[in-house]
Amino acid sequence: MHQQNPDRAIQPANGHLAQLAADVLAMAKKDGATEADVVVADGENLSVQVRLGAVDRLTKAREKRLGLRVFVGKRSATTSTSDFSSESLRRLVSETCTLARAVVEDSMSGLPEPEQLAQEQPDLDIYDDTKVDAERQIELAKRAESAAMATDERIANSEGADFDSSWGRVVLGNSHGFVGEYRSSSYSLAVSPVAVDPASGAMQRDAWYDVQRKFIKLETPEAIGIEAAKRTVRRLGARKIATKRVPVIFDRETAGSLLGNLCSAASGYGLYKGASYLAGQLGQQVAPDWITVVDDGRMIGGLGSRPFDGEGLPTRRNTIVDKGMLASYLLDTYSGKKLGLPSTGNASRSVGESPSVGPTNFYLVPGTTPAEDIIRSVKDGLYVTELIGFGINMVTGDYSRGAGGFWIENGQLAYPVEEITIAGNLKRMFMDIESVGSDLVFRGRIASPTLKIAEMMVAGS
Numbered sequence: 001m002h003q004q005n006p007d008r009a010i011q012p013a014n015g016h017l018a019q020l021a022a023d024v025l026a027m028a029k030k031d032g033a034t035e036a037d038v039v040v041a042d043g044e045n046l047s048v049q050v051r052l053g054a055v056d057r058l059t060k061a062r063e064k065r066l067g068l069r070v071f072v073g074k075r076s077a078t079t080s081t082s083d084f085s086s087e088s089l090r091r092l093v094s095e096t097c098t099l100a101r102a103v104v105e106d107s108m109s110g111l112p113e114p115e116q117l118a119q120e121q122p123d124l125d126i127y128d129d130t131k132v133d134a135e136r137q138i139e140l141a142k143r144a145e146s147a148a149m150a151t152d153e154r155i156a157n158s159e160g161a162d163f164d165s166s167w168g169r170v171v172l173g174n175s176h177g178f179v180g181e182y183r184s185s186s187y188s189l190a191v192s193p194v195a196v197d198p199a200s201g202a203m204q205r206d207a208w209y210d211v212q213r214k215f216i217k218l219e220t221p222e223a224i225g226i227e228a229a230k231r232t233v234r235r236l237g238a239r240k241i242a243t244k245r246v247p248v249i250f251d252r253e254t255a256g257s258l259l260g261n262l263c264s265a266a267s268g269y270g271l272y273k274g275a276s277y278l279a280g281q282l283g284q285q286v287a288p289d290w291i292t293v294v295d296d297g298r299m300i301g302g303l304g305s306r307p308f309d310g311e312g313l314p315t316r317r318n319t320i321v322d323k324g325m326l327a328s329y330l331l332d333t334y335s336g337k338k339l340g341l342p343s344t345g346n347a348s349r350s351v352g353e354s355p356s357v358g359p360t361n362f363y364l365v366p367g368t369t370p371a372e373d374i375i376r377s378v379k380d381g382l383y384v385t386e387l388i389g390f391g392i393n394m395v396t397g398d399y400s401r402g403a404g405g406f407w408i409e410n411g412q413l414a415y416p417v418e419e420i421t422i423a424g425n426l427k428r429m430f431m432d433i434e435s436v437g438s439d440l441v442f443r444g445r446i447a448s449p450t451l452k453i454a455e456m457m458v459a460g461s
Contacts, residue, residue: 017040017042017169017171017181018171018173018179018181020040020066020084020171021038021040021066021171021172021173021179022173022179023089024038024066024068024089024092024093025037025038025173025174025175027089027090027093028068028070028093028096028097028175029175031070031093031094031097032072032097032101033070033071033072033097033100033175034071034072034073035070035071035110035111035174035175035176036068036069036070036071036174036175037068037069037111037172037173037174037175037311037312038066038067038068038069038171038172038173038174039066039067039170039171039172039310039349039351040064040065040066040067040170040171040172040351041063041064041065041066041067041168041169041170041171041351042063042064042168042169043062043063043064043166043167043168043169044060044061044062044063044166044167044168045059045060045061045063045164045165045166046059046060046132046133046134046137046164046165046166047059047060047162047163047164047165048134048137048138048141048162048163048164049141049160049161049162050138050141050142050145050160050161051145051158051159051160051161052145052157052158053142053145053146055138056160058134058138060134063082064082064084065080065081065082065351065352066080066081066082066084066089066092066351067079067080067349067350067351067352067353068080068092068093068096069096069354070093070096070097070100071100071109071110071111072097072100072101073105074105074106074107074109074110075100075101075102075103075104075105075106075109076100076103076106076109076354077096077097077099077100077102077103078096078352078353078354079092079095079096079099079352080351080352080353108334108337108338109334110333111174111175111176111311111333112176112311112312112313112333112343114176114177114178116313116342116343117174117176117178117308117312117313117314118178118180118307118308118312118313118314119314120307120314121180121181121182121307121308122298122307124182124298124299124300124301124302124305124306124307125213125214125300125301126182126183126184126185126213126301126302126305126306127167127182127183127184127185127213128185128187128213128214128215128216129167129185130185130214130215130216131165131167132163132165132187132215137163137165138163140163140189140221141161141162141163141189141191141221142161143221143222143225144161144163144189144190144191144221144222144224144225144228145158145160145161145191145193145225146225147221147222147223147224147225147226147229148161148191148193148225148226148228148229148232149193149225149229151225151226151229151230151233152195152229152230152233154195154196154197154198154233154236155193155194155195155229155232155233156194156195156196157193157194157196157203158191158192158193158194159192159193159194159205159207160191160192161189161190161191161192161221161225162188162189162190162191163187163188163189164186164187164188165185165186165187165188165215166185166186167183167184167185168183168184168185169181169182169183170182170183170184170306172308172310172311172312174311174312178312180307180308180312182306182307182308184213184306185213185214186211186212186213186303187211187212187213187214187215187218188209188210188211188212188218189209189210189218189219189221189224190207190208190209190210190224191207191208191209191224191225191228192205192206192207192228193205193206193207193225193228193229193232194232195229195232195233195235195236197236197237200237202236202237202238204232204233204235204236204238205232206228206231206232206235206386207228207231207232208224208225208227208228208231209224209443210224210443211303211443211444213301213302213303214301217301231385234406234416235404235416235418236416237415237416238404238415238416238417238418239407239415239416239417239418240417240418240419240420240460240461241407241417241420241458241460241461242460242461243457243458243459243460243461244457244458244460245455245456245457245458246378246380246381246382246455246456246458247378247380247381247382247434247452247453247454247455247456248381248382248384248422248452248453248455248456248458249374249375249378249381249382249383249384249408249450249451249452249453250384250448250450250451250452250453251371251383251384251385251405251450252371252437252439252440252441252447252448252449252450253385253443254384254385254386254387254403255364255448255449255450255451256443256444256446256447256448257387258429258448258451259293259362259363259364259446259447259448260362260446261392261394261399261426262293262320262321262426262430263295263330263359263362263446264276264394265277265278265394265397265426266278266320266326266328266329266330267329267330267335267346267357267358268329268330268331268332268334268335268336268338268339268346268357269335269356269357270394271329271335271339272335272338272339274395275394275395276394276395277394277395277396277397277426277427278326278329281326282326282327282328282329283325283326283327284325284326285324285325285326285431286321286324286325286326286427286430286431287321287324287430287431287433288324288431288433289323289324289325290323290324290367290436291321291323291324291364291365291430291433291436292319292321292322292323292364292365293319293320293321293362293363293364293365294317294318294319294320294361294362294363294365295317295318295320295330295344295346295359295360295361295362295363296316296317296318296360296361296363297309297315297316297317297318297345297346297360297361298315298316298317299317299360299361302360302361302442302445303361303442303443303444303445304359304360304361304362304445305360305361306360308345309332309343309345309346309347309348309355310332310347310348310349310355310358311332311333311343311347311349311355313333313343313345313347314345315345315360316344316345318330318344318345318346320362328344329341329344330344330346330357330358330359331343331344331346331357332346332347332348332355332356332357333347333355334355335357346358346359346360358445359445359446360445361442361445361447362445362446362447363440363442363446363447363448364436364440364447364448364449364451365436365440366436366437366438366439366440366449367435367436367437367438367449368438369435369436369437369438370437370438370439371437371438371439371449371450374435374437374450374452375408375411375412375413376411376412377411377435377452378408378411378452379408379409379410379411380408380409381407381408382403382405382406382407382408382417382420382422382456382458383405383406383407383408383413384403384404384405384422385404385405385406386403386404386405387401387402387403388401388402388403388404389401389402392426396425397425397426397427397428398425398426399422399423399424399425399426399429400421400422400423401421401422402419402420402421403420403421403422404416404417404418404419404420405417417460419460419461420458420459420460421458421459422456422457422458422459423456423457423459424453424456424457429453429456432453432454432455433451433452433453433454434452434453434454435450435451435452436449436450436451436452437449437450437451
């Protein structure tokens with residue numbers, strides 16, 4: 001990183017965000033900061049929604065923001081601005097240093113050690129420069145909605161179809177001399193049709209979507225629309241059921257939600273605060289010995305992939321659950337220090353916020369059993385396709401959520417069910433996993449194949 005004269009005018013034009021970060025760091029050092037880091041984000045987003053063939057919403061935004069974190073000894077403060085003028089940045093630096101001097105000391109605060117910072121920045125194939133203009137996005141959304149409406153005559157309405165595209169660049173620099181930069185992109189298409197039961201007049205809604213780093217990999221609008229329609233129509237005629245203890249299968253979407261609970265429990269801040277049922281469980285069995293859970297920040301094209309984390313440490317592949325044993329937590333530098341452990345490269349941060357812990361590509365390694373065979377293995381049980389509410393105690397692991405889905409009779413999806421609650425305890429639920437499907441698909445940073453839990457309480461009428 002080149003040394004810059006902090007008294008000269010700051011010129012962030014032409015995308016020289018790394019130079020801008022260097023200038024701000026130099027100013028912070030001159031103002032008395034012992035350490036500092038800067039995040040600069042430059043992004044563009046285009047979003048359209050159509051409903052019943054008409055454009056309901058169109059938004060386009062371009063944003064540049066700079067976040068500054070300074071340390072004065074063991075005191076720190078974080079601020080941000082979208083004004084990149086020289087006067088604004090000088091004021092930001094001065095005010096941030098003043099704030100840092102006013103807060104209490106924290107012996108764990110500070111940047112990572114220089115030798116821990118990323119030495120390479122591999123291309124993870126997370127950027128696509130395909131620009132999809134508003135007219136094209138509207139067309140794609142209309143096609144998805146039209147396909148859904150044409151799939152079944154019981155599809156009588158729509159809550160709309162949405163197409164979103166975004167492109168961005170992130171630059172991170174710190175006073176140890178680290179400067180890192182990467183670009184990323186995202187394209188998503190979703191549609192939410194409404195079906196009406198011709199006999200009762202009851203309505204049901206559902207949705208389907210796809211998210212990709214590369215535009216060309218996005219499912220076709222027609223495929224998304226047809227799947228959304230099928231998911232919606234199959235919910236018609238939903239019944240209530242009696243309360244009983246039965247096997248429960250989570251489809252891959254709801255299984256991803258369940259895995260998200262494990263991710264939260266394994267994240268550093270809840271652990272050192274004693275607010276996680278996994279606190280003190282490293283090396284203990286938390287699942288059957290054929291269960292492995294991974295967080296992989298270097299997955300090529302992954303929705304959570306990036307070459308370095310929010311503190312400049314290299315991302316990596318972390319095995320969280322290794323053959324049923326809790327092998328690692330998710331940590332940034334601060335939570336790692338609190339627990340006496342090194343960072344796992346999972347620092348996550350928004351511009352203007354201090355780092356916290358977040359997953360990259362967090363998933364349960366798939367098995368070899370097709371989802372259909374898992375359903376066939378259940379004589380009497382529940383297949384969950386929707387979860388409602390958040391009745392989870394992360395300290396004890398107690399789990400209770402509203403749910404919808406299908407009742408299984410003799411290995412077949414017999415009829416849709418609604419207005420039910422499923423209850424258990426996350427510690428027991430993960431230990432009671434009986435089957436893992438082969439159908440892992442990433443539509444976010446956390447993903448899971450279909451899961452079968454041996455038994456849970458299903459509360460109905």
